[in-house]
Amino acid sequence: MTRFGRIGRVVDAGSLVHDARLALRNVLRDPRRSALAIAASAFGVVALVVAGSFIQWMLWAMREGTIETSIGHVQVVRKGYFDHGLADPLHYLITSADVDARALSGIAHVKAVAPRLSFNGFVSHGDATISFIGEGVDPASEAGFRNSVVIKSGRQLEARDDDGVIIGRGLADNLGVAIGDRVVLLVNPASGGVNAVEVPVRGIFSTVSKAYDDSALRVPLQTAQKLMRINGVHRLVVLLDDTENTDEALTAVRDRIAGTRLEAVAWPSLADFYRKSAALLSRQMSVMRVIVAAIVVMSILNTMTMNVLERIAEIGTLLAMGTPAGRVLRRFVLEGTLIGIVGSVLGVAVGLVAAYAISSIGIPMPPPPGMSEAYTAKLLVTPMLVLGSVALVAGVTALASLYPAYKAARLDIVDALRTGR
Numbered sequence: 439m440t441r442f443g444r445i446g447r448v449v450d451a452g453s454l455v456h457d458a459r460l461a462l463r464n465v466l467r468d469p470r471r472s473a474l475a476i477a478a479s480a481f482g483v484v485a486l487v488v489a490g491s492f493i494q495w496m497l498w499a500m501r502e503g504t505i506e507t508s509i510g511h512v513q514v515v516r517k518g519y520f521d522h523g524l525a526d527p528l529h530y531l532i533t534s535a536d537v538d539a540r541a542l543s544g545i546a547h548v549k550a551v552a553p554r555l556s557f558n559g560f561v562s563h564g565d566a567t568i569s570f571i572g573e574g575v576d577p578a579s580e581a582g583f584r585n586s587v588v589i590k591s592g593r594q595l596e597a598r599d600d601d602g603v604i605i606g607r608g609l610a611d612n613l614g615v616a617i618g619d620r621v622v623l624l625v626n627p628a629s630g631g632v633n634a635v636e637v638p639v640r641g642i643f644s645t646v647s648k649a650y651d652d653s654a655l656r657v658p659l660q661t662a663q664k665l666m667r668i669n670g671v672h673r674l675v676v677l678l679d680d681t682e683n684t685d686e687a688l689t690a691v692r693d694r695i696a697g698t699r700l701e702a703v704a705w706p707s708l709a710d711f712y713r714k715s716a717a718l719l720s721r722q723m724s725v726m727r728v729i730v731a732a733i734v735v736m737s738i739l740n741t742m743t744m745n746v747l748e749r750i751a752e753i754g755t756l757l758a759m760g761t762p763a764g765r766v767l768r769r770f771v772l773e774g775t776l777i778g779i780v781g782s783v784l785g786v787a788v789g790l791v792a793a794y795a796i797s798s799i800g801i802p803m804p805p806p807p808g809m810s811e812a813y814t815a816k817l818l819v820t821p822m823l824v825l826g827s828v829a830l831v832a833g834v835t836a837l838a839s840l841y842p843a844y845k846a847a848r849l850d851i852v853d854a855l856r857t858g859r
Contacts, residue, residue, distance in 0.1 A: 478737035479781020489790030531670030550582030559625030574662025592641030608652030774839020
């Protein structure tokens with residue numbers, strides 16, 4: 439049997455407890471060095487919790503903002519709309535004969551169903567004429583979409599409005615309009631030719647996208663349908679009470695429209711910018727984990743290697759007395775694991791306090807590229823983030839102690855006993 443032959447045997451619970459007690463005693467033998475190693479482990483957990491919770495909040499805010507400002511949780515459209523409808527929108531209209539929006543509103547977890555009609559054309563005020571992208575909306579349904587647009591002056595469209603328009607801030611500046619001014623919308627309707635309508639400016643809004651604000655406007659759905667001379671909408675945007683219920687609601691919506699020419703698409707397929715941003719932030723977090731793991735490994739390797747070098751004679755005595763090499767290895771691994779556990783627990787405590795303090799104050803953030811509004815970021819700590827951080831640091835600490843422990847268990851007994859004499 440080799441010196442490590444006993445490692446594969448069933449570990450006796452009593453001996454494991456005894457070795458754990460010895461490991462704790464050995465950790466306390468050099469409190470300064472152990473404290474530095476524990477601090478390194480704690481720092482790793484704190485860094486992962488704080489940085490990870492910031493990224494978690496960014497992803498959550500970006501996801502919810504994307505859903506609530508524009509795309510909703512589920513969209514019901516004509517089949518092929520997302521492939522060909524943007525180039526030929528008038529051939530992909532949804533009418534009341536296809537589906538009743540009220541039937542979708544009765545599905546569990548559905549908070550609102552908003553019909554929307556997309557169109558474009560030119561908007562004129564005085565001597566200024568600018569192209570626009572427009573959307574006909576039902577003001578009553580849009581009320582369920584929190585912060586869909588931020589009104590900077592004036593007011594939102596309301597159910598009592600027979601006409602009117604709200605205009606993006608950039609477009610309003612370019613036109614030189616103010617609240618109460620009247621603008622002319624000029625479009626090419628479905629029947630051909632040209633159609634125009636004069637409407638008052640009810641409000642000026644902004645969103646997270648400056649490019650959108652520079653060209654967008656919204657009008658009541660009936661005004662848009664009258665202007666385009668059509669009876670239908672392009673999309674039914676479904677808003678849920680919670681994003682976690684998306685899969686359940688999507689299945690219910692698809693069952694409701696089965697056998698029709700419609701299809702239901704969930705928000706992940708529509709949020710291309712969010713998906714790419716989430717992938718980028720996830721890669722950044724992975725790099726952060728690698729850096730933290732490297733710092734912890736170097737710290738634990740240094741601590742455990744110094745422990746082995748200073749205790750060579752002690753190790754030789756244990757081996758000479760018949761202590762199996764596997765048990766010597768186990769004791770050193772337990773020391774490293776104990777350091778990792780204590781450091782992780784301390785790191786979680788400090789990380790949670792730091793995350794709460796930072797989140798209560800907020801982190802002022804400048805407008806991201808292509809956006810017009812600054813915002814205050816917070817931290818979002820989740821159980822999986824905390825458990826993942828603890829598992830990574832504690833696991834890396836245990837693995838980092840393996841090499842010094844292996845070297846200790848492989849020491850030659852005679853050479854070890856001569857050390858220090």
